[in-house]
Amino acid sequence: MKFVVLNGSPKGNELSATMQFIYYLQKVVPGHDFEIFTVSKDIKRIENDHAYFNQILRSIRKCDAVLWSMPVFILLVPSQQKRFIELVFEKNKQKSFAGKYSTAFFTSAMVFDHTAHNYIHGISEDLGMKFIKGFSALTQALEKKECQDSVKNFFLHFIASVENREQIPKAYFPISWKPVPYKAPAMKKQKKKRDKKILLLTDHEPGSNLEQMVKTYQASSRYAAEVQNIRDLNIKGPCLDCLKCAFTGVCVYVDEMRAFYDEKILPADAIVFAGTLVDRYLSSTWKKFLDRSFFNGHRPILNGKYAAMLFSGPLRQIPNFLQAFESQFSYAQMEVVGSATDEEKTNTTTTGSIKHIAASIDRRLEIGGVRQQNFLARGTHLVLRDTIFRASPILNEDHRYFKKEGLYDFPQNWNRDKAMKMMLQAFMLFPFTREMIKRDILKFMVMPAQKAVEKARP
Numbered sequence: 412m413k414f415v416v417l418n419g420s421p422k423g424n425e426l427s428a429t430m431q432f433i434y435y436l437q438k439v440v441p442g443h444d445f446e447i448f449t450v451s452k453d454i455k456r457i458e459n460d461h462a463y464f465n466q467i468l469r470s471i472r473k474c475d476a477v478l479w480s481m482p483v484f485i486l487l488v489p490s491q492q493k494r495f496i497e498l499v500f501e502k503n504k505q506k507s508f509a510g511k512y513s514t515a516f517f518t519s520a521m522v523f524d525h526t527a528h529n530y531i532h533g534i535s536e537d538l539g540m541k542f543i544k545g546f547s548a549l550t551q552a553l554e555k556k557e558c559q560d561s562v563k564n565f566f567l568h569f570i571a572s573v574e575n576r577e578q579i580p581k582a583y584f585p586i587s588w589k590p591v592p593y594k595a596p597a598m599k600k601q602k603k604k605r606d607k608k609i610l611l612l613t614d615h616e617p618g619s620n621l622e623q624m625v626k627t628y629q630a631s632s633r634y635a636a637e638v639q640n641i642r643d644l645n646i647k648g649p650c651l652d653c654l655k656c657a658f659t660g661v662c663v664y665v666d667e668m669r670a671f672y673d674e675k676i677l678p679a680d681a682i683v684f685a686g687t688l689v690d691r692y693l694s695s696t697w698k699k700f701l702d703r704s705f706f707n708g709h710r711p712i713l714n715g716k717y718a719a720m721l722f723s724g725p726l727r728q729i730p731n732f733l734q735a736f737e738s739q740f741s742y743a744q745m746e747v748v749g750s751a752t753d754e755e756k757t758n759t760t761t762t763g764s765i766k767h768i769a770a771s772i773d774r775r776l777e778i779g780g781v782r783q784q785n786f787l788a789r790g791t792h793l794v795l796r797d798t799i800f801r802a803s804p805i806l807n808e809d810h811r812y813f814k815k816e817g818l819y820d821f822p823q824n825w826n827r828d829k830a831m832k833m834m835l836q837a838f839m840l841f842p843f844t845r846e847m848i849k850r851d852i853l854k855f856m857v858m859p860a861q862k863a864v865e866k867a868r869p
């Protein structure tokens with residue numbers, strides 16, 4: 412069987428953890444051809460050299476199956492790989508992929524690997540491929556026998572499905588989107604407040620719906636929102652995953668990214684993210700910006716800020732995108748206030764939605780926010796906390812921050828929870844107290860909340 416591997420690791424082949432899975436499969440399931448393209452590492456060449464892009468497409472047309480091999484990057488795939496996908500759609504080359512079987516191999520720290528999988532699954536179906544649910548592993552998992560057996564079995568199942576030409580159930584509807592042109596309404600000019608800072612980050616093109624949505628936001632807010640188009644920033648290149656920043660907190664690129672964070676992002680009280688949806692995410696320009704923010708590691712430095720979003724495009728058809736996009740900010744301990752889109756049938760409704768988002772941010776700046784966590788933020792914290800603790804000599808900047816900010820909230824640390832647990836353990840030793848706890852457990856559990864209700868005053 413002939414496989415084309417689209418390797419999305421910016422590191423290329425030899426240093427990619429994910430590619431080791433492919434090399435492993437080449438050895439343990441011999442007799443197949445693997446043609447490998449380093450689509451992230453070579454993205455500049457692919458963008459500029461039509462002959463090379465066409466060579467990749469030719470190989471895809473001739474192969475039996477396409478294997479995506481990628482790291483999870485900021486809850487998705489690297490911006491370079493996203494750019495490759497965009498090129499296929501921009502140049503209308505979906506036909507080269509249509510009808511092929513496909514699957515994906517991802518390695519990661521297992522933080523939102525599911526949203527990355529969902530993305531590539533949806534994209535593969537958009538390209539007309541028969542996508543079989545992919546394989547996910549921790550970066551170093553291949554050293555374990557259990558993982559070796561699993562990836563081999565996964566591949567054997569995949570090969571069998573391709574050989575038998577099995578029909579693969581689809582997971583997603585195709586995206587159907589005809590934008591209604593949006594124009595910002597004329598609004599009365601009002602004097603703007605400046606005691607709090609709103610930064611509006613956008614990637615809009617001139618004459619786009621998003622440009623008009625940004626105007627409506629600016630006109631609606633009681634605050635003077637500063638607008639920055641991220642296309643105008645001098646960002647020299649995409650994240651290379653060189654990990655230099657893990658040790659020092661400093662990126663190897665010398666460009667505007669760091670200064671922009673220090674001077675604009677960190678002082679902001681609220682950040683509005685505005686983007687046009689491209690395939691099943693934002694543009695690769697946005698993705699590059701987000702990937703390059705990785706010099707901040709996993710430190711929730713945006714803690715306490717408010718986030719809102721303006722999206723131009725079919726947001727309601729890609730809930731996976733919203734989950735990934737919002738979660739990175741709720742993990743960063745921002746309050747994600749909501750999003751408005753131009754999916755509404757009339758301009759009046761779109762304007763109304765944007766006004767609501769602007770008013771929601773304004774109110775938070777005036778009376779304070781709503782601090783809460785859900786599983787996505789809490790679960791992310793727990794996985795990252797343990798990952799950083801284990802890899803602290805390398806994730807040095809993260810480790811120092813987590814120690815300083817008390818984010819190492821392990822249950823075995825001495826605190827109120829541990830004292831309570833020990834008390835309960837002691838009670839469980841004696842039949843009388845054990846029976847009492849079993850009988851009254853629900854009463855004990857609700858007691859602290861009942862006390863809070865009792866003490867509550869208007």
Ligand SMILES: Cc1cc2nc3c(=O)[nH]c(=O)nc-3n(C[C@H](O)[C@H](O)[C@H](O)COP(=O)(O)O)c2cc1C
Nearest residue numbers: 420427428429482483484485486518519520521522
């Ligand atoms: C910019 C950047 C973003 C990342 N984002 C995530 C993430 O969202 N979730 C995760 O679990 N791991 C994340 N990682 C870790 C990589 O997925 C992981 O190191 C992967 O195994 C690298 O694979 P590769 O060597 O094949 O490139 C990120 C790494 C970098 C450099």
